[in-house]
Amino acid sequence: MKVVAAMSGGVDSAVAAARAHEAGHDVTGIHLALSRNPASYRSGARGCCTIEDANDARRAADVIGIPFYVWDLSERFHEDVVEDFMDEYAVGRTPNPCLRCNEKIKFAAVLDRALALGFDAVATGHYARVRTGADGASELHRAVDGGKDQSYVLGVLTQHQLAHSMFPLGDTAKPQVRQEAAARGLLVADKPDSHDICFVADGDNAGWLREKLPERVGSERAHRFSGAIVDAVSGEELGRHDGTFGFTIGQRKGLRLGNPAPDGRPRYVLDIEPVSGTVTVGPREALTVDRIIADRPRWCGSSPTEPIEGIVQLRAHGAEHRARIVVCGDRVHVELRDPAQGIAPGQAAVIYDGTRVVGSATIVSTERVGPAA
């Protein structure tokens, strides 16, 4: 096959490209330029948008012996991922931009372009497996290395996207990937993993949003992001904050409450109300939910017609929860057999049948088992 290997400059995508090449595919390395201003050399290079990362990807392609190009996806990335990220935070949700990037950029804009240019597939360094099922359809499965599994952020991929995707690292553990990189002479073998959101250079999401949101939503609205931190139990105002975007459901650290809660117990974010700017906090048990409503479903195969007894994962690297899933048009109702805590609207509910991804949907609201907030 003719394969485009998306190469971030990190160790995983370099080894993935090398494996695809070694498997006999005609591989072309592509580095995606996602930042409008790739000028910075960032120490440690944890992201995916710097000149240093592009150079690392280029050197890996040299070592593997494949052609290499940079594709400028910065405009699309800004519209589909960065603006979406800002808009979601502006309405009090907690988005997952990596998932959006897979849905809209890597396995959409890049895949479409690759197919049009005569390629057959896009290979990435994600830890997940694509298998062909009994009916000939492509199935997405969890990686063998459960600790690195990234099927959650790939849960948005459709049958068409999966049929043209290759994840050469899905059956390997991360330490082996590093060893293999070293054995192959790839200089990125010891490069640190990326953790943060690639377009937030210093990892300070709230600071980044504080700077960017006013321009995005208009200063008229921006000043209303600030407001009160209110205790769900007593109804008292425990403090003030300068932006709802600094909070996510279930957060405990960084609340900076002016007054301690009357019962003296730690408080967690239960609710974010972006119009009034009110952040509601409460005791840990108030975070527990057992019903979730999600929308924008994406199915790996056809849309399920019957209720599913399966597993859901509600955040990246989060726990598995047994659940009954009922699809109702564009809405997905999830009844958790194992209650969950701190579930943030905007995150994806990814539905599994064993290790196989069935589909995903974006969490809209949750219901609580404990006392109403």
Next chain:
Amino acid sequence: MHDAPAPTVYLDHAATTPMLPAAVEAMTAHLGDVGNPSSLHASGRAARRIVEESRETIAQALNCRPGEVVFTSGGTESDNLALKGLFWSRHDVDPARVRILASSVEHHAVLDALHWLAEEEAAEVELLPVDRAGRLDVDALRTSVERDPGSVAVVSVMWANNEVGAIQPIDDVVAVASAHGIPVHTDAVQAVGAVPVDFAASGVDALTLTGHKLGGPYGVGALVLRRELSLTPLLHGGGQERDIRSGTLDMPAIAGFATAVEHAVKVQPEYAERMAALRDSLVRRVVRAVPDAHLHGDPANRLPGNAHLGFPDCEGDSLLMLLDARGIECSTGSACSAGVPQPSHVLLAMGLDDEGARHSLRFTLGRTSTEADVDALVEAIGPAVERARGARIS
């Protein structure tokens, strides 16, 4: 499976061109020699002799005095030295001289140096318009100079443009500037060997050339600087080159450079004729294969080996990749460090919009180009354009 490797069809001679075998010979003959050209002993004198003979060879080829040839590391250094050096020295003599006038289609080695001068040294940089063919608007230059001639430190206009090949009206530029005693610098990196370049007759005060664009080695070039002109150095040290440029001279590279310059200038008329004929054939045949393709710039007044073509609705970088996969090498314009294609400032200055600028490719011919190269391109271009048109990122 892997396609059989195709022989490379190299159509990017404006980026760099193969070294002339005689230049390789002249250079490698001295790679093992010991002797710093600045040393006083016999080995030093022997090295110095090669440098000075090379300087004389270049001076003869370009019709300047040997003492006017200042060896540098190449085009970028020569441009920076000329612009910063002339700005500083002229401004030191008269602080009213704060303006620098240049065409808007200069190479980044000029534009970015000027940008730096504007940012750091309070220079007032005016980039002058060009016409649809990329040729400087001389009236605009005249108007700008005459508005306040005493405030102009230097004028810089390239001899020929690297992207679209437009040959600039250097005679007119010199006429306008010299009437007010303003020095003129020209970046002639693309011009030497391609069109007649006579330093003395041109009346320019400073001229940039580089080895690897004309069959010499990388990493060596020269600034030809009129003897009477003083200039503030960029690099301080041993003062090797007229106290204008310090650094131990790269004798073997200089020997190869001189051999290449001498040859390029000697064969320039026949070379230009052959390249222009081959270029015209390339343009004619590509347009026949892709009927809405069109030549950017002036069909006649351009570098003989330059064909810059627009391919509507077709991303240049997609097309480049598809051709590269077929072993055909060309360019979307000037290269960029991050590899991210930006719309060319040259094409934008010529009045193209962002899309028109991105939907184009540059093919440049050189000494080793043949009709067989054109055949290969003509065979590949039609299907490649069709495919690239289907692959636009909306």
